[in-house]
Amino acid sequence: MTFRARTMKVSAVLSLSALALAACGEAPEEDGGNAEASDFTGCIVSDEGGFQDRSFNQNSYEGLKAAEEKLGITVQQAESQAETDFTPNLNSMVQNGCDLTVSVGFMLADATKTAAEENPDMHFATVDDNSIQLDNVKPITYNTAEAAFLAGYVAAGSSESGKVATYGGLDIPTVTVFMDGFSDGVDYWNEQKDDDVELLGWDKKAQDGTFVGNFSDTAAAKTTTQNFINEGADVIMPVAGQAATGTADAVVDANADGREDEVTFVWVDADGYDTLSEDQKKYQLTSVLKGLSTSVEDVVTTAAEGEFDNTPYVGTLENGGVGIAEFHDQEDRVGKDVASEVEDIKQKIIDGEIKVESENSPE
Amino acid sequence: MTTPTTNSPTVNAAEDLETDGPAWIGSALQPVLAILAALVLGGLLIAATDERVMKAASYFFSRPSDTLSAGWSAASAAYQAMFYGAVFNPNGNSFARQIYPFTETLTVATPLILAGLGVAVAFRAGLFNIGAQGQILMGATLAAYVGFTWSMPLPLHLLLVVLAGAIGGGVWGGVVGLLKARTGAHEVILTIMLNYIAVNLLAYLLTRPSFLREGSTNPISPPVAESAQFPLLLGAPFRLHWGFVLAVAATVFVWWLLNRSTTGFELRAVGSNPRAAKTAGINVTKGFVIVMILAGALAGLAGVAQISGTEGSLSAGVAASFGFDAITVALLGRSTPLGTFLAGVLYGGFRAGAVTMQTMTGTNVDIVLVVQSLIVLFIALPPLFTAARGRRSRRDKSKTTRSAGAVKEAQA
Numbered sequence: 001m002t003f004r005a006r007t008m009k010v011s012a013v014l015s016l017s018a019l020a021l022a023a024c025g026e027a028p029e030e031d032g033g034n035a036e037a038s039d040f041t042g043c044i045v046s047d048e049g050g051f052q053d054r055s056f057n058q059n060s061y062e063g064l065k066a067a068e069e070k071l072g073i074t075v076q077q078a079e080s081q082a083e084t085d086f087t088p089n090l091n092s093m094v095q096n097g098c099d100l101t102v103s104v105g106f107m108l109a110d111a112t113k114t115a116a117e118e119n120p121d122m123h124f125a126t127v128d129d130n131s132i133q134l135d136n137v138k139p140i141t142y143n144t145a146e147a148a149f150l151a152g153y154v155a156a157g158s159s160e161s162g163k164v165a166t167y168g169g170l171d172i173p174t175v176t177v178f179m180d181g182f183s184d185g186v187d188y189w190n191e192q193k194d195d196d197v198e199l200l201g202w203d204k205k206a207q208d209g210t211f212v213g214n215f216s217d218t219a220a221a222k223t224t225t226q227n228f229i230n231e232g233a234d235v236i237m238p239v240a241g242q243a244a245t246g247t248a249d250a251v252v253d254a255n256a257d258g259r260e261d262e263v264t265f266v267w268v269d270a271d272g273y274d275t276l277s278e279d280q281k282k283y284q285l286t287s288v289l290k291g292l293s294t295s296v297e298d299v300v301t302t303a304a305e306g307e308f309d310n311t312p313y314v315g316t317l318e319n320g321g322v323g324i325a326e327f328h329d330q331e332d333r334v335g336k337d338v339a340s341e342v343e344d345i346k347q348k349i350i351d352g353e354i355k356v357e358s359e360n361s362p363e
Numbered sequence: 364m365t366t367p368t369t370n371s372p373t374v375n376a377a378e379d380l381e382t383d384g385p386a387w388i389g390s391a392l393q394p395v396l397a398i399l400a401a402l403v404l405g406g407l408l409i410a411a412t413d414e415r416v417m418k419a420a421s422y423f424f425s426r427p428s429d430t431l432s433a434g435w436s437a438a439s440a441a442y443q444a445m446f447y448g449a450v451f452n453p454n455g456n457s458f459a460r461q462i463y464p465f466t467e468t469l470t471v472a473t474p475l476i477l478a479g480l481g482v483a484v485a486f487r488a489g490l491f492n493i494g495a496q497g498q499i500l501m502g503a504t505l506a507a508y509v510g511f512t513w514s515m516p517l518p519l520h521l522l523l524v525v526l527a528g529a530i531g532g533g534v535w536g537g538v539v540g541l542l543k544a545r546t547g548a549h550e551v552i553l554t555i556m557l558n559y560i561a562v563n564l565l566a567y568l569l570t571r572p573s574f575l576r577e578g579s580t581n582p583i584s585p586p587v588a589e590s591a592q593f594p595l596l597l598g599a600p601f602r603l604h605w606g607f608v609l610a611v612a613a614t615v616f617v618w619w620l621l622n623r624s625t626t627g628f629e630l631r632a633v634g635s636n637p638r639a640a641k642t643a644g645i646n647v648t649k650g651f652v653i654v655m656i657l658a659g660a661l662a663g664l665a666g667v668a669q670i671s672g673t674e675g676s677l678s679a680g681v682a683a684s685f686g687f688d689a690i691t692v693a694l695l696g697r698s699t700p701l702g703t704f705l706a707g708v709l710y711g712g713f714r715a716g717a718v719t720m721q722t723m724t725g726t727n728v729d730i731v732l733v734v735q736s737l738i739v740l741f742i743a744l745p746p747l748f749t750a751a752r753g754r755r756s757r758r759d760k761s762k763t764t765r766s767a768g769a770v771k772e773a774q775a
Contacts, residue, residue, distance in 0.1 A: 043722075048680060076722050081732075082683030084673065087602070088467065088718045092448070095460070096722055106581055110676065118600075171570060172581055213566060360580075 040073040040304040043098035045089045047105035049215065050079045055241045055269045056292055060104045060127050063296025070297075071304050086111040094119050100303040102127060102296055106174065112137065123308045125299050127292065128174050130312050130362050138308065140295055141362035142315035144174075144268075145181030146349050147288045147322040148237075149356045150342050151266050152185020154286055154324070155235040156197040157338040160261035165200035165233035167210035167224050169240035173360035175211075178239045178268055178288060180204050180358035188345070188354070200233050207359070212243055221246030229254050229263055235285055237266035244268070248280040255283060264330060271325040285334070287325035291315055314362055318350045394695055394702075397741035398709070402442070405734035409441045409726055410434030441726040448719025449712035459600070464715060466603040470673060472711025474499070474665035474682075476610040478689035479696060479703040480617050481536070481661035485550075486698040487621060488654040489634035494539060494554025495662040496686025497561030498532040502663025504565055505531030506670045507677035508574075510587030520590040521671065525609070528667030529660040535561065536659020537652060544648035550655070558686070566679055574677070584677035593671045606668035610707075613661060618700040620657075630654050662686065691739045710735065 044064050046057040061077065068075045076096055078089035086108050093101045094115055099122065103112045106129040113132045116124045123136050130139035155164045166182050168175040179202040186199045202209035212220040221243040225236055229250065236251065238244035247265050254263045267276070267287035276284065295313055302308060315321020324342070327334045348354040410416050416437055419429040447454070449468050455461035478495045485492035506528035513520065539553045568574045569582035576585045593604035621627040632640040633650040641647050669681050692710055696702030717731040 077725070078718060078722050079728055081728060083678055083680035084471075084669070084683040084685075085718065087673065088471075088715065089722075092718045092722045107583070107678070107680075110583075110586075170582065213563075 038072045038074075038304065040071070040100075041076065041096070041098045042067060042073050042300045042304070043076040043093040043096070043101040044078070045086070045093060045101065045103050045108065046077075046079045047086075047107050048080055048082060049105075049241065050081075051077065053215075053242055054275055055215075056128065056290070057104050059270055059290070059292035060102060060296045063293040064102060064300055066293065066297045067300040067304065071301065073300070073304055080108075083107060087114070090115040094122060099123060100125060100300060100308065102300070105129070106131070106172075123303055125296070125303075127296065130314075135310055136308075138299060138310050139312040139362075140292075140299060140315075141312065142290050142292075142322050143177070143356075143361050144288060144290055144315075144322050145177050145184070145358040145361050146317045146356045147290075147324050148178045148181030148268075149185040149188070149349065149354075150317075150324045150346060151237065151286055151288045152182035152187075152199075153189050153345060154185075154327075154334055154338060154342060155182070155237065155266060156186040156189035156195070157193075157341075158264070158285060158330070158333050158335070159197055159233075159235050161232045161234045162196065163198045163200060163231065163233040164235040164237075165225075165228035165231075166237040166239065167201040167212065167221075167228075168238075169212055169215040169243055171209075171211050175239045176202075176207065176209075177358050177360035178237070179209060180360055181288075181356055182237055182266075184356055184358075200228055200231060204358075212240055215241030215243055217243050218246040218249070222250045225250035225265075226254075234261055234263045235266065236263070237268065237288075239268050241269075245276075245280075248272070248276055248283070251283045252279050262333070264333070267325075273325065273328050282329040284328060285330050286327055289323045289325055291321045291323070295321055312362075316350075317346055390697060393745065394697070394706075394738075394742060397695075397738050400741050401734050401737035404737055405730055406438035406442065407434075408733060409730055410438045412727070412730075413437035437724075437726075441720050441724050441730070444720040444723040444726075445713075445716035445731075447716075447723070449716030452719075463601065464719070466597060466601045467715040468708065468712040469607050470602045470604070470711070471714045472708045473604075473607045473610045473672065474668045474685045475688055475692050475710050476704050476707035477613055477665035477668060478662045478685050479692035479707050480613055480700065481532075481658040481665070482689045482693035483696060483698040483700070483703045484617060484621070484630070484661070485654055485658040486693055487634045488630040488650060489637065490540075490543075490550050490651065490654060490658075492536070492539075492554055492655070492658050493551055493690060494536065494557050494659075494686075495665075495689045496682060496684070497554070497558035498535045498659040498662035499666040499669070499682040499686050500561040500565050501535040501666070502528040502530075502532035502659075503666030503670050503677060503681050504568065506663075506667045507584055507587055507681075510591035510670060511585045511676070513591075514588055515590060517590040520588065521593065524587070524591045524671055525664065525667050528663045528670070530663070532663020532666060533656045533660035536662065537656040539659075540652035540655025543655070544651045562679075565677075569677070569679060582679060586676045587670060591671055592675065593668075602673060604668075604672040606672040609664060609668070610704075613664060614700045614704045617661070621700065626653065662689070665689070688735070691735060694739055694742055 042064055044061055049057045051057050051061045064075055067073060076098060078092060080086055080089055090111050102125045104127045109126060109129045109131050112124055112126055116134050116137045120136055125138045125140055126132060127140045130141045164186060166179050168179060183199055183202055183204040186197055189195060190197055210224060212224055221238060221240055225247040228236055236247055238247040251263050251265050264283045264285040266285050269290050271287045271289060272284050273281045295315055317323060345354060349356055416430060416433045419433045423430050448464050450465050452461050452464050478499055482492050482495050506524045509527040510524045535557060539550050542548050542553055543550050574584050593606045595601060596603045596605055596607060629645045630650055632645055633647050637647050665685060670677060674681050688710055692706045693703055696706035713731050713735060717728045720726050721728050
């Protein structure tokens with residue numbers, strides 16, 4: 001008892017002194033701010049995911065922050081905890097005199113439309129939604145099917161088992177557009193190579209497939225992935241936001257059993273190689289990139305220069321708004337042949353020789 | 364977790380509020396102290412997580428005043444912004460803009476009050492209703508369906524929507540009462556499970572074409588007809604709608620029911636001691652069913668407030684976390700109608716103020732959640748201490764003046 005009390009005292013003193021040491025730095029000289037001033041205010045409202053979702057909210061936010069650094073504009077942000085926060089958050093932005101408000105996600109479309117109609121002198125940009133046709137609203141959408149097509153081709157080309165899989169978070173167009181493209185990419189491989197790689201988890205014709213029901217349930221994502229692996233799939237593409245880390249975990253587990261044909265995954269939205277852990281990212285085949293950060297930055301920059309327009313922005317392979325990431329550690333598995341074929345296909349899609357069609361693509 | 368059983372401190376304290384004069388002070392003082400303590404701790408948290416404070420703390424010993432002043436300014440700025448966003452904004456350029464925040468507070472409070480009342484009446488009958496979330500969702504679903512499929516003139520349509528919401532929630536709650544009365548299944552388990560069923564049922568419905576907008580597969584329903592929406596109470600730009608009046612009316616109704624009606628008396632009797640109530644000839648099982656239908660209907664009205672008031676269409680997140688916040692609202696309000704109403708307004712203020720707080724000062728909104736949770740913790744703790752001390756020494760019990768229950772004993 002006394003011994004324990006003493007050790008506790010000692011450790012308390014130690015941790016206190018550590019704290020004190022950390023607080024021993026020099027006081028800085030007082031100085032004023034030195035950021036370049038711009039009287040433009042750029043604002044952003046997230047959907048329920050919040051700005052730390054490692055997915056589209058975060059990427060859009062980073063785009064705005066990049067514009068802040070470059071142009072010295074003022075930035076205001078509001079994170080929505082629930083759908084009921086959308087309207088209050090947008091109203092707050094309007095009242096704070098935001099010049100441009102970026103609303104992230106189609107869920108905000110209704111609220112943004114109302115706010116834009118009531119405030120025709122303020123500008124809005126809607127990420128992942130193009131349902132609003134107003135002079136002061138610029139829709140930002142992505143034809144991710146084109147990029148997912150390339151990923152589907154790579155996946156089919158590097159599958160040993162002849163089975164690849166994909167699943168989504170929710171059955172919504174911004175998700176299924178990935179799955180459509182992936183499916184077409186697999187089909188294209190089969191057509192070109194006279195192969196019969198099978199896709200699990202999505203039936204493009206029936207528009208029906210596997211979904212975990214949200215973008216946060218990592219456990220469900222892991223189980224879903226394990227099921228796919230048990231069915232023989234060796235490349236899995238989760239389109240499930242945060243939940244997708246469940247797939248990375250399941251893939252690491254599967255490979256830990258020392259199997260011959262390595263299981264890999266395809267990340268989406270941003271390059272998973274930048275955010276995933278060391279043991280996870282080595283199994284990343286590639287990532288389907290959605291250039292949210294750059295396009296938000298572009299739109300904010302244009303608006304800050306006083307040249308806002310309401311022409312819809314659609315990210316494509318051609319304008320670099322979508323694409324696929326490098327193969328990183330999986331370069332050998334993909335092989336030089338497939339890699340160069342992918343470049344060809346990319347060019348053909350840009351030229352319109354290969355048509356990637358998805359009913360879920362933005363128009 | 365403390366499961367309020369039939370003689371839980373919460374319910375007892377609630378009784379005190381009305382029956383005993385001097386005890387009233389004790390039981391009203393505790394929530395106020397809990398709120399203050401939670402705000403102070405929340406302020407410390409805001410200060411501790413502020414970037415400027417962290418920077419200043421790295422040279423704390425060479426200039427401690429920097430850390431302290433940065434901490435103070437971070438916390439006070441955040442709370443000031445919260446006040447501007449929830450009560451009154453002196454920077455508004457018109458009177459309407461200045462009082463806008465308070466109307467916003469009342470708007471957000473509307474579903475919280477209604478659902479809170481639902482939880483409170485169940486508390487009073489000794490039932491721990493965690494199912495408000497599911498009941499709101501089902502009320503909202505039925506209300507929305509009536510709202511966007513039927514077309515009718517204004518007063519009739521709105522009335523039917525309100526009725527549909529009450530029925531949707533009432534059925535969802537009534538099932539719990541029925542199962543409990545018939546099989547003895549615990550209402551906590553039942554309500555939790557029914558929450559899941561409601562969430563997934565709604566998710567399923569939002570994939571069916573009859574619940575979606577034409578030509579769209581996004582999981583959001585068509586907007587309800589204009590005739591199915593609550594008229595605005597103060598006109599544009601205020602969002603405050605007639606649903607708030609409904610919430611006031613519901614509060615008065617629940618007060619009348621609990622304190623002035625035979626049914627209410629029976630419910631409270633069942634709540635304080637079901638065996639005694641049974642001996643006295645009260646039909647306990649019927650009481651369970653009635654109170655759960657009522658609780659569900661009130662929560663269902665909260666769903667109507669969302670559909671016909673602020674949101675205008677049905678989606679998976681239409682109920683936010685109101686059903687769970689309602690439990691804390693009822694707890695803070697001591698399960699009395701007036702207390703629940705006031706607690707609902709307070710929580711509405713927190714939510715409304717949080718918006719301004721994060722846009723003006725960049726403080727994370729989750730701080731508000733922490734403050735709300737701390738309040739519940741501070742309310743739940745004292746009775747726990749009292750119980751522990753009471754076990755240690757029964758004689759000392761009369762000295763523990765912190766608990767409302769003990770205050771009553773001291774008075775006796």
